[in-house]
Amino acid sequence: xxxxxxxxxxxxGRGALSSLGKTIARLGQRAMLVCGAGFARRSGLLDRxxxxxxxxxxxxxxYDEVRGEANLSTVDAGIDIARRExxxxxxxxxxxxxxxxxxxxxxxAPLAGSIWEYHGGRAIESAxxxxxxxxxxxxxxxxxxxxxxxxxxxxxxxxSIRDDRWFxxxxxLDPETxxxxxxxxxxxxxxxxxxxxxxxxxxxxxxxxxxALAYRAIELVGANLARAYGRPDDLDAREAMMAGSLMxxxxxxxxxxxxxxxxxxxxGSHYDIPHGLVCGLLLPYTMAYNVDYxxxxxxxxxxxxxxxxxxxxEAAAARAAVDAVRALLRKVDIPEHLSAYGIxxxxxxxxxxxxxxxxxxxxxPRPLAAEDVRSILExxx
Numbered sequence: 001x002x003x004x005x006x007x008x009x010x011x012x013g014r015g016a017l018s019s020l021g022k023t024i025a026r027l028g029q030r031a032m033l034v035c036g037a038g039f040a041r042r043s044g045l046l047d048r049x050x051x052x053x054x055x056x057x058x059x060x061x062x063y064d065e066v067r068g069e070a071n072l073s074t075v076d077a078g079i080d081i082a083r084r085e086x087x088x089x090x091x092x093x094x095x096x097x098x099x100x101x102x103x104x105x106x107x108x109a110p111l112a113g114s115i116w117e118y119h120g121g122r123a124i125e126s127a128x129x130x131x132x133x134x135x136x137x138x139x140x141x142x143x144x145x146x147x148x149x150x151x152x153x154x155x156x157x158x159x160s161i162r163d164d165r166w167f168x169x170x171x172x173l174d175p176e177t178x179x180x181x182x183x184x185x186x187x188x189x190x191x192x193x194x195x196x197x198x199x200x201x202x203x204x205x206x207x208x209x210x211x212a213l214a215y216r217a218i219e220l221v222g223a224n225l226a227r228a229y230g231r232p233d234d235l236d237a238r239e240a241m242m243a244g245s246l247m248x249x250x251x252x253x254x255x256x257x258x259x260x261x262x263x264x265x266x267x268g269s270h271y272d273i274p275h276g277l278v279c280g281l282l283l284p285y286t287m288a289y290n291v292d293y294x295x296x297x298x299x300x301x302x303x304x305x306x307x308x309x310x311x312x313x314e315a316a317a318a319r320a321a322v323d324a325v326r327a328l329l330r331k332v333d334i335p336e337h338l339s340a341y342g343i344x345x346x347x348x349x350x351x352x353x354x355x356x357x358x359x360x361x362x363x364x365p366r367p368l369a370a371e372d373v374r375s376i377l378e379x380x381x
Contacts, residue, residue: 002208007167015174017172021056023170024089028129028130032090036098040098044180069275070098075150079109088129089129092133096189100142107124107148111124112125116152126165135177136177139276140193140196141245144250176238188280189276190221190276192275194221196245197244199364200214205255217248219304228241256359256363258360266351267338281338293365295314297365299317302320345378356370
């Protein structure tokens with residue numbers, strides 16, 4: 001029996017940010033706004049968000065300390081502030097790192113234990129504070145997932161804390177907030193959305209509902225990623241990317257992901273590679289390794305990406321899907337080799353070891369043992 005569960009209220013479209021004040025007012029009067037250390041201010045998005053909160057008589061504490069990947073130290077400091085300020089609702093404004101940081105602060109602030117304990121496996125005892133997500137990238141889907149992906153900076157281990165009570169109460173997706181993104185960030189986050197759509201579509205836990213969402217996400221991202229990269233002010237492309245990212249996030253929340261994410265997390269945390277870039281880099285190699293185990297779905301992925309599948313058999317269409325993905329990622333300048341980040345064959349063993357327990361790896365359509373992960377990574381070098 002399949003299950004699909006996303007309890008988040010979703011507002012998607014131009015001008016959605018203007019609903020922030022009335023959305024928060026339903027949840028509390030003392031808010032904490034979590035964002036990045038620079039982009040939110042430079043882009044003017046932080047000021048716009050604060051204006052909407054003031055108009056609704058919301059008292060807001062700004063926590064703009066998110067730098068790079070979400071990590072436990074940043075979350076821990078944010079929890080202290082949330083408790084001291086008697087925060088009633090938490091807002092995540094930004095990309096996946098800001099949203100996951102806010103999600104973890106909201107989820108853990110009322111709990112007795114420390115965030116370090118919950119990252120280490122302690123069970124979450126009760127509900128957290130209400131949490132609202134305002135993504136400013138089209139990539140992670142974190143606004144509709146129940147997990148926060150966090151790095152332990154002491155040992156550079158990257159794991160998720162997940163709980164059904166950690167879904168956002170509401171997600172406001174305004175494509176106008178993505179217009180300030182650089183082409184590089186557009187490419188990286190958009191590649192992440194493509195990977196999430198493809199991996200949730202081919203996951204062993206996929207079902208009819210997640211397939212519908214993931215397939216449409218592949219179509220939207222496939223048609224609009226290069227367009228948004230080449231024409232940053234193309235609002236139609238930005239809106240389509242945001243919708244595709246959202247649908248991929250909704251799909252993966254129930255279907256889970258695959259081998260790319262299982263390998264990407266340790267690579268990103270050990271070598272400081274942006275998450276979307278390492279995911280995009282690994283995707284064609286992992287698809288090529290999986291192709292005989294998900295042939296029918298890969299053939300349909302090819303069709304979603306514009307491959308003419310009418311005159312070829314299913315196996316050829318599946319291989320053409322791998323080529324189409326590789327070509328799309330080249331268009332947005334995703335690096336093709338891990339050696340570009342100083343990674344050598346001698347460094348693969350700890351990456352393999354940390355990949356194996358990953359729930360994402362375990363949902364890959366082809367079973368992946370240590371020798372399989374090694375084969376993919378060696379090919380990607």
